[in-house]
Amino acid sequence: MRVLRLGLPSGGVERVARVTRRATCQCGQLAIECEGDPVRISVCHCLDCQRRSGSSFAAQARFLIERVTITGEARHWTRFGDEGGQGDMYFCPTCGSNVFYKLPAQPDLVAVAVGAFADPTFPQPDYSVYEGRKHAWVEIVGEGIDRYD
Numbered sequence: 001m002r003v004l005r006l007g008l009p010s011g012g013v014e015r016v017a018r019v020t021r022r023a024t025c026q027c028g029q030l031a032i033e034c035e036g037d038p039v040r041i042s043v044c045h046c047l048d049c050q051r052r053s054g055s056s057f058a059a060q061a062r063f064l065i066e067r068v069t070i071t072g073e074a075r076h077w078t079r080f081g082d083e084g085g086q087g088d089m090y091f092c093p094t095c096g097s098n099v100f101y102k103l104p105a106q107p108d109l110v111a112v113a114v115g116a117f118a119d120p121t122f123p124q125p126d127y128s129v130y131e132g133r134k135h136a137w138v139e140i141v142g143e144g145i146d147r148y149d
């Protein structure tokens with residue numbers, strides 16, 4: 001985890017400040033504020049995530065649920081993956097943006113759609129999954145990415 005150390009001018013005393021990032025839907029009424037760095041950043045090429053995101057692949061960052069604050073109205077829809085895993089997909093009922101999801105198998109985490117941060121400097125993914133369903137023109141580049149078919 002990246003931690004910023006801020007020295008105070010009065011000297012000697014140091015406090016630790018964590019990065020806080022805010023993701024929102026397109027209309028802005030649904031927001032999730034995330035304190036600290038994500039515990040995992042992944043892209044998923046599965047067909048369900050293509051439909052969820054409306055894009056040719058989805059990127060999401062998982063945060064500890066105790067470090068996020070959700071404001072606004074969200075609705076959710078429950079999907080079951082190929083292997084039976086359940087996912088609760090939360091979206092804005094006004095603009096329809098998919099903002100985050102929860103996996104009952106990982107109750108301490110929430111996965112936030114990276115695009116909802118609207119931050120091109122957001123850290124890059126560590127994992128690229130379902131590469132077997134990746135569009136031929138997509139390439140996830142970077143050092144040390146764990147790849148799964």
Ligand SMILES: [Zn+2]
Pocket residue numbers: 025026027028029030092093094095096097
């Ligand atoms: Zn919205």
Ligand SMILES: [Zn+2]
Pocket residue numbers: 044045046047048049050130
């Ligand atoms: Zn997926």
